[in-house]
Amino acid sequence: MSNEQLNLILELPGERIDKALAEVYPDISRSQWQQLIKDGSVTVEGKPVKPSFRLEAVTDIHVVLPEVQETDLVAQEIPLEIVYEDEDFLAINKPAGMVVHPAPGHREGTLVNAVLGYCPELEGVGGERRPGIVHRLDKETSGLILVAKNDRALRHLQRQFKQRTIEKKYLALVEGQIQPPQALIDAPIGRDPNDRKKMAVIRPGSGYRARKAQTEYHLVRNYGDYSLVACFPKTGRTHQIRVHLAFAGYPIAGDRVYGRRKQKLALARHFLHAAALRLKRPADDAPLTLEASLPAELEAVLQELATGDG
Numbered sequence: 001m002s003n004e005q006l007n008l009i010l011e012l013p014g015e016r017i018d019k020a021l022a023e024v025y026p027d028i029s030r031s032q033w034q035q036l037i038k039d040g041s042v043t044v045e046g047k048p049v050k051p052s053f054r055l056e057a058v059t060d061i062h063v064v065l066p067e068v069q070e071t072d073l074v075a076q077e078i079p080l081e082i083v084y085e086d087e088d089f090l091a092i093n094k095p096a097g098m099v100v101h102p103a104p105g106h107r108e109g110t111l112v113n114a115v116l117g118y119c120p121e122l123e124g125v126g127g128e129r130r131p132g133i134v135h136r137l138d139k140e141t142s143g144l145i146l147v148a149k150n151d152r153a154l155r156h157l158q159r160q161f162k163q164r165t166i167e168k169k170y171l172a173l174v175e176g177q178i179q180p181p182q183a184l185i186d187a188p189i190g191r192d193p194n195d196r197k198k199m200a201v202i203r204p205g206s207g208y209r210a211r212k213a214q215t216e217y218h219l220v221r222n223y224g225d226y227s228l229v230a231c232f233p234k235t236g237r238t239h240q241i242r243v244h245l246a247f248a249g250y251p252i253a254g255d256r257v258y259g260r261r262k263q264k265l266a267l268a269r270h271f272l273h274a275a276a277l278r279l280k281r282p283a284d285d286a287p288l289t290l291e292a293s294l295p296a297e298l299e300a301v302l303q304e305l306a307t308g309d310g
Contacts, residue, residue: 076117122149172273178217214234216231
């Protein structure tokens, strides 16, 4: 197996190269990036640099990543809630708190570990360390995630995500009585200029890089000081729904990154759940709708709010 090579164009003027690479590829820690830079595995315009090298307005970077050892992937017997399965793919209702794929600090207990324990033949699908994983969910977001069983199905499903033909529905509990009850939030998202670990809505003309992002929402029910909304993201930006709802003035309950650090509700996670997907099956292009019920801890919050509201 040959080393993986990356060609990156970064627009982060003034940022240290080790810090910038750790932000763009968080699966590799900053200290690991520093070592790769010192080893000469990172070059700028064909020349080696130091970890303290400051990026220019536009910096062309070439990276040679060391060969990944297959032993990093460990199959584990971890219970999974399988919502759907056929010869091509699995649909899993991921619990909150489960990381999708192994990374430094999360070598075991991930969705990939669990899937390999359930379906060992998935190892190698896609030729990556994330066998069969079609898309991602944040660690604290629960709900539907698709895992392909073969390369053909992986390409078929990934193409649907890329072309935005898959309909995605999320349920979110937000602070406040949301107004209007139905709207499209159309606001570009990029790295937060004040905190590179976060995302933010970037205003046009600010000079910071951002990508088009759209989220449609519909009010499902008001619960006093909270609103349950169904969200339909039209694009797939990092933390998109969380950022958009907070930008609109209605942060997601339990979200201590984009909402209040001190929460009123007893939630150990943010209230965001990938509830449904509508897609075409890889086998025959037949339309398929998948649904994942709310986990017990989120249902309990709604019941408590309904009692207090009644």
